[in-house]
Amino acid sequence: MAKWILIDGNSIIYRAFFALPPLTNSAGLHTNAVYGFTTMLLKLIEEEKPTHMLVAFDAGKTTFRHEGYAEYKGGREKTPTELSEQFPILKELLKSFGIAQYELPGYEADDIIGTLSRIADEGGVETVVVSGDKDMLQLASDNVTIALTRKGISEVERYNPAEIKERYGLTPLQIIDLKGLMGDTSDNIPGIPGVGEKTALKLLHEFGSVEAVIAGVNELKGKMKEKVEEHQESAVMSKKLATIYREVPLEHESDELAYSGYDDAALGDAFRKLEFKSLIERLGLSAAGSAADVPAAEANYEVVSLSGLPADEVTELLRASESIYIEAIGDNPHQSRLIGIAVASGDRILTVTYDELMGTTLSAPVRAWLEDANAPKKGYDLHKAELTLHWMGIDLRGVALDTMLAAYLLDPTDTSLTLAALISRYKLASIQSDEAVYGKGAKFQVPGSDVLAAHLAAKADAVRRLIPVLTDELEKGHMSKLCYELEQPLAVVLAGMEKQGIKVNPAVLEDLGAELERNIAQYMSDIYTHAGMEFNINSPRQLGEVLFEKLGLPAWKKTKTGYSTDAEVLEKLAPYHEIVGMILHYRQLAKLQSTYVEGLLKEIRRDTGKVHTYYRQTIAATGRLSSQFPNLQNIPIRLEEGRRIRKAFVPSEPGWTILAADYSQIELRVLAEISGDENMKEAFIKDIDIHTKTAMDVFGVTPDQVDSNMRRQAKAVNFGIVYGISDFGLSNNLNITRDEAARFKEQYFAAFQGVRAYMDNIVVQARENGYVTTLLDRRRYLPDIHASNFNIRSFAERTAMNTPIQGTAADIIKLAMVNMDKEIRARGLRSRMLLQVHDELVFEVPQEELELMKTLVPQVMASALKLDVPLRADVSYGDNWYEAK
DNA sequence: TACATCACG
DNA sequence: ACGTACGTGATGTAG
Numbered sequence: 001m002a003k004w005i006l007i008d009g010n011s012i013i014y015r016a017f018f019a020l021p022p023l024t025n026s027a028g029l030h031t032n033a034v035y036g037f038t039t040m041l042l043k044l045i046e047e048e049k050p051t052h053m054l055v056a057f058d059a060g061k062t063t064f065r066h067e068g069y070a071e072y073k074g075g076r077e078k079t080p081t082e083l084s085e086q087f088p089i090l091k092e093l094l095k096s097f098g099i100a101q102y103e104l105p106g107y108e109a110d111d112i113i114g115t116l117s118r119i120a121d122e123g124g125v126e127t128v129v130v131s132g133d134k135d136m137l138q139l140a141s142d143n144v145t146i147a148l149t150r151k152g153i154s155e156v157e158r159y160n161p162a163e164i165k166e167r168y169g170l171t172p173l174q175i176i177d178l179k180g181l182m183g184d185t186s187d188n189i190p191g192i193p194g195v196g197e198k199t200a201l202k203l204l205h206e207f208g209s210v211e212a213v214i215a216g217v218n219e220l221k222g223k224m225k226e227k228v229e230e231h232q233e234s235a236v237m238s239k240k241l242a243t244i245y246r247e248v249p250l251e252h253e254s255d256e257l258a259y260s261g262y263d264d265a266a267l268g269d270a271f272r273k274l275e276f277k278s279l280i281e282r283l284g285l286s287a288a289g290s291a292a293d294v295p296a297a298e299a300n301y302e303v304v305s306l307s308g309l310p311a312d313e314v315t316e317l318l319r320a321s322e323s324i325y326i327e328a329i330g331d332n333p334h335q336s337r338l339i340g341i342a343v344a345s346g347d348r349i350l351t352v353t354y355d356e357l358m359g360t361t362l363s364a365p366v367r368a369w370l371e372d373a374n375a376p377k378k379g380y381d382l383h384k385a386e387l388t389l390h391w392m393g394i395d396l397r398g399v400a401l402d403t404m405l406a407a408y409l410l411d412p413t414d415t416s417l418t419l420a421a422l423i424s425r426y427k428l429a430s431i432q433s434d435e436a437v438y439g440k441g442a443k444f445q446v447p448g449s450d451v452l453a454a455h456l457a458a459k460a461d462a463v464r465r466l467i468p469v470l471t472d473e474l475e476k477g478h479m480s481k482l483c484y485e486l487e488q489p490l491a492v493v494l495a496g497m498e499k500q501g502i503k504v505n506p507a508v509l510e511d512l513g514a515e516l517e518r519n520i521a522q523y524m525s526d527i528y529t530h531a532g533m534e535f536n537i538n539s540p541r542q543l544g545e546v547l548f549e550k551l552g553l554p555a556w557k558k559t560k561t562g563y564s565t566d567a568e569v570l571e572k573l574a575p576y577h578e579i580v581g582m583i584l585h586y587r588q589l590a591k592l593q594s595t596y597v598e599g600l601l602k603e604i605r606r607d608t609g610k611v612h613t614y615y616r617q618t619i620a621a622t623g624r625l626s627s628q629f630p631n632l633q634n635i636p637i638r639l640e641e642g643r644r645i646r647k648a649f650v651p652s653e654p655g656w657t658i659l660a661a662d663y664s665q666i667e668l669r670v671l672a673e674i675s676g677d678e679n680m681k682e683a684f685i686k687d688i689d690i691h692t693k694t695a696m697d698v699f700g701v702t703p704d705q706v707d708s709n710m711r712r713q714a715k716a717v718n719f720g721i722v723y724g725i726s727d728f729g730l731s732n733n734l735n736i737t738r739d740e741a742a743r744f745k746e747q748y749f750a751a752f753q754g755v756r757a758y759m760d761n762i763v764v765q766a767r768e769n770g771y772v773t774t775l776l777d778r779r780r781y782l783p784d785i786h787a788s789n790f791n792i793r794s795f796a797e798r799t800a801m802n803t804p805i806q807g808t809a810a811d812i813i814k815l816a817m818v819n820m821d822k823e824i825r826a827r828g829l830r831s832r833m834l835l836q837v838h839d840e841l842v843f844e845v846p847q848e849e850l851e852l853m854k855t856l857v858p859q860v861m862a863s864a865l866k867l868d869v870p871l872r873a874d875v876s877y878g879d880n881w882y883e884a885k
Numbered sequence: 886t887a888c889a890t891c892a893c894g
Numbered sequence: 895a896c897g898t899a900c901g902t903g904a905t906g907t908a909g
Contacts, residue, residue, distance in 0.1 A: 539907055540889055559889065561908095566890060591891060595904055622901060624894085631903045634893035642892075667894090667900095720899065729899030790896045802900045806894090810901095838894040838901085 004120050004257065005050040006113045008131035009057040009101065012149065013037055013090060015132040017083045019153045030082040030788050031274050034090050036153040038279065040130075041097065045259075048128055052257035055094055056112040057087075059103035063111075065241055072241060073187050081788045088767060088786060089274070096270035097262045107248050110135065114244035117144045119254060130156065135179060135242055137164055140172040169205055180210040180239025191238045192231040199224075210239045273783070297429030301344065303457040305449075306352045306362050314362075317345045318369040323464035324377050325419075326385035327456055329446070332629040333387035334498070334605075334612045339446060340453070341366070342460035349457040353449065358392065367394055376400035380419055380463050383491040383617060390499050403463050405487050406470040408618035409479050412780055417618055423462050426469045431458045478777045482811075486776065487617065490814050493821040493833070494615045494625070501610030502632070502834045502842075503652035505880075506601055512644060513597040516589050523586040530579040537586055540565045551577060588641065596636060596645045603630040610652060615836070622803050623778045623810040625836060633837045635881075646882035651844040659831075659850070659877040660884040661857045662840035663813065665690055666871065667722050670808045673869045674775065677754025684869045691715040697751030698744055717744050721755060722805055724798025759801050766800035774807035775865070812871070813839060816864035823860055829853075842881065850877065 016036025023032035044050070065072045094101050102112055113129055113136070120127040121143045129136055132149040140146050140161050147156040161172055170178060181200035183191020195203075207213040214232045217225060228235070264283075271280045306314065323344045330336035341352045357363045369375050371394065378401040379385065386396040407414065407422050414425075420433040437455045438444055446452060474480045528534045531550065535542045544563035548555040553573050557564040567584065574580045603611045611630055619626040627633040635649075636642025651658055668690050672680040683693040695706040695714035706714075713734055720730045731741035749756040763785070766772050771781045780803045784796035813836065820833055820841065831849045835842035841861070845853045854875050861873035878884045 536907080538890095538905090541907080561888065564889085587891080591905080594906075595892070599904070620901060624901060626902055628903065631893085634891090634903065636892060638893080662894095723898090723900040726898060728897060732897095733899070791898075794896090794898070798899070806900065809894095840894085 002051045002125045003048060004052040004116070004125055004127040005044055005048055005054070005259075006116055006120075006127060006129045007041075007044075007053070007055045008109045008113060008129070008133060008136065009055040009090070010109050011132040012040065012130065012153070013083070013086065015149050016040070016153045017080075017086070022082070030086055031089070031276075033083055033086045034093060034274065035276060035279075037090055038093065038276065040149075040153050040156075041099070042279070042283075044128075044130065050128075050259055052254065053099045053259040054113075054116065054257045055099060055101045056109035056116075057091075057101065057103040058108045059105045063106055063108055064245070065108075069237060069241055071188050085786050085788045092770075093270050093274070096266040098266075099259060100257045102250075104248060104250070107245070111245040111248045112250070114139055114246040115248040115250060116254070116257075117141075118246040120144065128158075135175065135184075135244065138172050138175040138242075138244060139246075140164055168201060170201070174204055174209065176239055176242050177204055177208075177210045179242035180235050181213070183238055184242070187241070189238045189241050190231070190234045192227055192235050194223075194227055210235050294424065294427060294430045296431065299458070299461070301347050301349050301457065301461060303453050304348050304350055305453060306350065306356045306366065307360075309350065311362070311365060314350065315365045315369075317348060317350050318343060318365065318375070320345045321369075321375075322346075322378070323460050323467065324379040324382075325456055325460040325463055326379065326382070326388070327459070328385065328388040333384040333614055334391060334629065336384075336388045338388050338392060340456050342453075342456035344457070344460040344464045349460050351453040351456050353452075357394075371395050371397055373397040378403070378463065378467055380404050380459070383495055384614075386492075386495045387498060387614070390495070399488065399492065401467065401471070401484075402488065402491060403466045403470055404618055405491065406474055406483055407466075409483055409487065409778065410470065410473050410477065412618075412623065412778070413621045419459050419462050419466075422466055426466060428462070428465050428469070431462045477779055479779065482776050482778060486811070486814055486818065489818045489821075491617060493817050494617065496821070497833055497835070498612050498614060500832050500834060501605070501608055501612035501652075502844075503610050503650050504600060504604050505648050505650050506604060508648035509597050509601050509645070512648075513593060513601075516593045516597060520586065520589050520593060523582050523589065527579055527582050527586060530577070530582070537583065538590065543583070547573070547577075547580070547583075551579070553577060553580075588639070592636065592642050592645065596642070600630055600645070600648070613835075620810075621780055623774060623807040623814075624838060625810075625814075632835055643882060647880050649881035650879065653844070653846065655847055657845050657847065657850055657877050657879065658881050658884045659843045659845045659853055659857065659875060660840055660881065661843075661861055661873045661875045662837075663809070663861060664872040664874055666809045666812065666839050667805050668718060669867075669869045669871060670775075670805050670812070671722065671755065671758070673867045674804055674808065675752075675754045675758035676868075677752045677758070680752050680755065681869050687870075687872070691718060694718055694748070694751075698747040700747075713744070717748055720745075721748065721759075722802060724801035725759070726794070726798070762800050762804060763797050766796070772800050772803050774804050774811050776808070776811040778807050778811060780807070809839065812864050813841070813861070816861040817841065819864060820857065820860045823856060842884070845877070 013033045017033035020032040020036045022030065023035055024030050091101060104112060110133070117127055117129055117139045121141050124143060127144045128147050129139055129144060130147045134148065136146050136148070137159055140159055142161070146159045148159065149155070150157050164170060164172055164175070168178070178200050179189065179191065181192055181195050181203060182197055183189045203213050207216050213228060214235065217228050220228060267283070268280060309317070321343045325342045327339040328336040329339055338354050338357070340354060341357065343350045352363065352366055357366065370389065375398045377398050380402065381404045382396065382399045382402045389396045403422065404417050407417050418434065420431050423431055432455060437447060437451070474483050524537065527537060531546045535546055537543055541562055543565045547553045547565065548563050553576050555563050557569050570580050570584050600611065605612060611632070613627045613632045614629050616626045616628060636645050649658065669684050672684055683690055691711050691714045692703060692706050694717060695701070695710040696703060698714055698717060699710055716734050717730065720733065723729070725745055727738045727742045727745060730744060731738040734741065762772060766782045766785045770783065771779050773779050782796045782800055784792045785800065787793040787796065817833065817836060824831060824833070829849055831843050831845040831853050833841060833843050841857065843853060843857065854877070858873035858875050862871045864871070876884045
């Protein structure tokens with residue numbers, strides 16, 4: 001037996017919103033109305049057991065009712081953002097429920113429901129209409145019951161025609177007349193002023209309809225007669241407005257409403273995002289629930305040690321390996337200590353300790369297997385493992401899949417990609433956290449061999465269990481190619497660069513350090529003199545006291561903890577007191593000394609005379625790399641004093657040259673490409689200076705009229721565009737008013753209309769999909785795009801604009817790196833790729849390859865990805881990184 | 886360990 | 895009206 005449930009989405013979500021106290025999830029998203037809606041849905045499903053369900057929504061602001069009466073629904077309070085942000089969430093949730101939803105421009109939810117209930121009624125289908133709006137009673141019939149929400153949301157009161165008769169003494173259709181007479185404040189329907197429910201009912205019981213009341217007006221007396229005479233037109237119009245239109249041109253077949261129950265996994269995911277913990281529990285969705293909820297599985301494998309297994313069985317086990325886990329201690333993989341290895345194969349997991357690997361002949365097959373490029377390994381953070389093993393004299397080869405990398409691609413904003421966290425995220429049987437096994441901080445300790453072996457085996461097993469889930473998810477997200485053809489090969493290229501390292505000449509740094517020390521001492525004493533006291537200039541707190549209390553300089557910017565003393569503040573303060581300039585200089589030199597001279601010297605390895613950075617491939621939310629121990633992506637360049645640090649970066653072989661190639665305006669070229677803006681594309685195709693071009697268009701001048709200041713401002717506008725422009729940010733950056741900034745922006749968008757369209761579209765896309773993507777389908781989720789908090793939401797919107805640009809640029813240089821590595825190998829070159837700095841690649845090149853590399857590198861970089869907009873890379877070279885400018 | 890600051894793209 | 899530019903890592907101070 002068919003049973004339909006038709007729900008007035010707008011009415012119910014409003015009721016729920018006002019009935020329930022504010023409720024937010026940890027991301028600050030309001031969820032109370034969705035929660036209320038959900039509890040009601042669950043109850044309906046349980047009690048009514050529907051075969052078909054539909055939630056109808058109002059679409060757009062105006063409906064056919066506005067044509068006859070422009071003030072319809074006028075004077076309404078604007079929907080609070082705390083509620084409006086919940087509409088997209090509800091619509092998304094309905095998808096997880098597997099419930100149909102429908103809206104049609106020009107019609108209200110009532111009309112859609114009216115039409116469907118008519119169709120159901122004509123077909124003799126039992127139907128329940130759910131709403132908070134009494135008007136709906138007009139739809140009641142023998143087949144159609146109206147369920148009206150009562151106080152709160154979960155309680156409903158059901159009406160069939162008999163119950164309407166009992167309650168009001170009216171037929172369903174007379175409900176329209178009731179409203180025609182009494183009106184409805186919430187919809188701004190006037191009715192007859194002064195006529196409320198009681199009077200209206202009395203009139204209807206006597207006359208039967210609005211028209212009959214008007215016709216019989218002479219039978220009325222006194223005030224009542226006057227009112228009806230005066231407002232009869234209003235009554236007729238009100239009746240019309242209150243009439244639900246039951247002939248909406250629906251484009252859908254009613255079988256699209258079929259409801260076959262929700263998918264536990266989909267609904268569980270949706271509830272987890274919303275943090276509806278009680279509902280997860282109530283529906284038993286928590287079996288797949290959060291980390292702690294999933295009990296550890298009974299181990300279905302045997303842990304075997306290297307010494308406990310005959311050599312031929314070790315070889316066979318390795319050959320049939322399904323996953324590997326390599327444990328090392330320490331953040332810096334160039335200095336980390338290997339603890340042990342576990343390899344999973346069928347019902348046995350082999351564990352190999354550090355001592356076994358390094359000390360016994362038993363380990364020979366293991367080492368051979370690790371180094372065998374034809375033996376595929378699927379593991380976890382194998383990039384780090386490769387480096388750890390490298391410094392032990394073992395070359396890890398044959399990496400086929402890295403689960404950490406895969407998990408990063410699936411959610412690059414995830415900051416906890418530990419195995420335990422991933423296992424929990426993907427709802428697999430849990431494993432112990434490292435902290436539980438090793439302890440942390442001072443308590444850190446490697447446990448005894450049995451406990452350790454069990455833990456490593458559990459991790460290898462965890463990797464094995466993650467593989468199908470992650471590869472499946474990658475496939476669903478269209479990121480398999482990105483993973484296997486870009487990120488995985490890149491991991492190997494990066495490891496090669498890191499092992500190679502770049503030579504640093506300590507003498508250059510020491511000389512610079514001595515000079516800095518003298519200057520710093522001088523600034524310190526001068527600053528103390530001007531302050532009239534000695535204090536720690538490095539302490540923003542003490543500095544703030546000196547500047548703003550002792551010296552009485554104007555404080556205009558604060559931090560959480562006190563006065564701000566950052567460069568922006570000090571630059572504004574400089575004219576007031578000469579100590580300020582000294583502090584700025586002191587800061588600059590102190591930074592160079594501590595971070596770059598002393599910091600870098602500490603990182604030079606004794607054995608290689610080089611610094612070996614560690615590129616992290618799973619940190620940046622946009623797909624960029626990051627660099628640690630030391631960070632070689634922020635070596636000074638903008639100011640000459642700092643730039644001299646680069647003189648210390650030299651070739652590691654005598655007679656070789658440092659060659660650097662950087663992409664020209666890669667982010668703006670990417671923007672031109674993905675926005676398709678013709679004006680901008682043309683500028684790049686003609687290789688016109690983009691900032692000058694921007695200045696021409698923004699200021700409406702000819703090329704020769706563009707002065708350096710105009711170009712500077714245009715450049716700032718371009719930066720702003722890439723970052724997701726806001727008036728305030730631009731005005732702040734250019735030190736102009738917000739109005740001026742807004743005008744710049746307007747001018748810019750007038751010239752680059754495709755860019756404007758991109759910015760608008762990408763935000764809509766982010767709202768609809770919940771994520772944005774790069775050209776290579778790299779994905780970033782933006783849950784905050786629905787936040788009610790203006791700041792949080794705005795940040796997500798800017799991120800939506802920026803990430804495809806920055807991320808695609810990252811995709812491109814990564815492609816170039818993989819291709820460049822291939823070229824070097826294929827051509828048997830001795831040149832080495834050493835560094836990547838987001839849009840720049842640095843090589844060391846033997847003399848005889850210089851001419852080739854000068855053309856090869858930019859050519860490979862420019863052709864990394866075929867675009868409409870040409871890519872360009874410029875090369876420079878010299879005896880050190882400073883000279884390669 | 887959190888915060889402020891500043892180096893880079 | 896709201897108040898920020900996007901993405902990182904290292905350092906020193908202070909609780």
